[in-house]
Amino acid sequence: MDETTLIGRLGALRPPDAELARSRALERVPARVAAARLGGGHTRARLRLRLASVAAVVLATLVALSFLTAPGQAFTSWVGDRLGLGQPGGHPALQSLRGWAMRGTGGAGQPAFVLARGSGRRGVPYEFITYRVRPQPGKEWPANGARCFQLEFPRDRGLMDAGCGLPAASGGLLFRGIGGNSQPGSAYRYASGLVSADVAAVEVAINGHPIPVELKPIPASLIARFQIRRPFKFFIAFFGPGPGRLTVTARDAAGRRLAERTAALPPPMPLGSVARRR
Amino acid sequence: MPESGELPALAPAVRGSRRERSDAELIGAVRAGSAAAAETLVDRHWDRAHRVAFAILADPHLAEEVTQESMVSILARVGRFDTRRPFEPWLHRVVANRALDYARARARRSQVHRLVAAPASESGSDPRLVEALAALPPDRRAVVVLRHVAGYGTNEIARILGIRRGTVGSRLRRGLDQLRSELEESDG
Structure with missing residues (x-):
């Protein structure tokens, strides 16, 4: 065909x-x-x-953006404030992040509470929080249910260990080191620690030049509520990058020096969000 | 100036009132909910679409069903259709691919279907040709049908079936060769 x-x-x-x-x-x-x-x-x-x-x-x-960008973080902080997160006596703003960051430690899953809060250089918010370490058999201190502290930076999603000890009852100064954020545009450093209740003022100076310090007495109601052994105060000072010598001085109401610590400021930190050096 | 007797100003309007509405206009009316426009589109495009389905499927009942289903699905979602493009190739694309899906599925069970020969009354105008077409692999059959039953060119067939032009050519060549040999065999 x-x-x-x-x-x-x-x-x-x-x-x-x-x-x-x-x-x-x-x-x-x-x-x-x-x-x-x-x-x-x-x-x-x-x-x-x-x-x-x-x-x-x-x-x-x-x-995701709210976690990654400064305006987003500012917004979430604002929302957190409206919801009462991060207020003294309440839960920290980074409650969910704590669950992740504390995994595998005695603090994992333990409720945390804000003892003090404020904002430092460039309005960087911080929260000083407490939590009780879960008792762990076979471990000595601090796994015996001790109360521990942490310094948290909600905007930078930073959680910095602040130890589990308290300053001496009188004239005590526990310097908890220097930390900071080295991100360009939002870089800062801080020095923080705990002092006894009789400390009336804390002075921080870099190469002899004083810098502003926030001294926060922990309210007696919170000390009682969280069964903290004795009253104390928390201090934090924010400053810029650059090497030098840092001096922290605790004074009583009469201006007498009760305790003093010094530390060498390291050169600017490598890139990173929040880091700490003792 | 026009010559005597012509009414240039009225002529287009007169012609417009008599002319058939274009597919694009009918589609616009279907979008607005006109059942009459849908009926006109079915009337206008049924024959070729039905023939394509029948030639691919070699089954009049299934061909009718596939053509109806294709038209319903197209006209029900006609809002997505770009009226600047011709309607008929779109319809044939849907009909051909739907028929091809059925044919491929049936080819996978070919042992069963080869045993069930369609009665002569259901084989249309050319029972031997329908039988020979049914013996072609579905992909080859679709190309032959779109070329010589629906009358599409190589480029359009490639677009409709989503294959390369070269593939259209080779399937068409092999399909026609096989069809001829099948028919020569059956015609004796």
Whole structure:
């Protein structure tokens, strides 16, 4: 058979009862189309589901941005303040992050509470928090249920250990070291520690030049509530980068020097969010 | 200035009132909920779409069902259709691919279906040709049908089936050769 004949036969091919099929289609298809379009509820439900998915992705992105960008972190801090997070006596703003950061330690899963809060250089918020170490069999201190402390920076998602000890009852100064954020544009350093309740002032100086210090007495109500052995105060001083010699002096109400510690300021830290050097 | 008797200002309007509405206009009306427009589109495009489905499937009942389903699905979501593009190739793309899906699924169970020959009354205008087409592999059959039953060119077939132009050519060549030998055999 030649190809022209074959192609001719293909072109002439018709289904059987084609006219009947056509009339059935003319009767059924428009009605089914109308029904499908009226029943667009399915389509609308799918559309709503799709919109909800998009909204969830946008929300997740915003949440991620809130953790990663300074404006986002400022916003979440503001929201946290409105919700009462990070207030003295309340839970810390980084409660969820603590769960992750403390994994595998005696502090994992232990409730934490804010003892003091404030903001330092460039408005960097901080929280001084306490938690009780979970008793761990076979371990001595501090796994005996001791109360420990932590300095947290909600905006920078930083959790810095502040030890488990208290300063001496009188004239005590526990210097907890120097830390900081080395991110360009938001870099800062801090020096912090604990002093006894009889300390009226803490002075921090770098190469002899005094810098502002925040001294926060821990309210007696919180000391009692968290069964802390004795009252104390928390101090923190923020300063910029650069090497030098740091001096911390604790004075009584009469201005007498009760205790003094010195430390060499290391050169600017390598890139990173919050780090600490003793 | 026009010559005597012509009314240039009115002529287009007169022609417009008599001319058939374009597919794009009908689609716009279907979007607005017109069942009459849907009926006109079905009436206009049923034959070729039905023939394509039948030639690929070699089964009149299934071909009718596939063509109806394709038209319903297209017209129900006609809001997505770009009216600047022609309607018929879109319809044929849906019909051909849907028919091809059925044909491929059936080819996987070919031992069963080869035993069930369609009665002559259900084989349309050319029972031997339908039988010979049914013996082609579905992918080859679709190309032959789109070329010589629906009348599409190589580029359009490649677009409709989502394959390369070279593949269209080779499937068409082999399909026609096989079809000819099948027919020569059956015609004796």
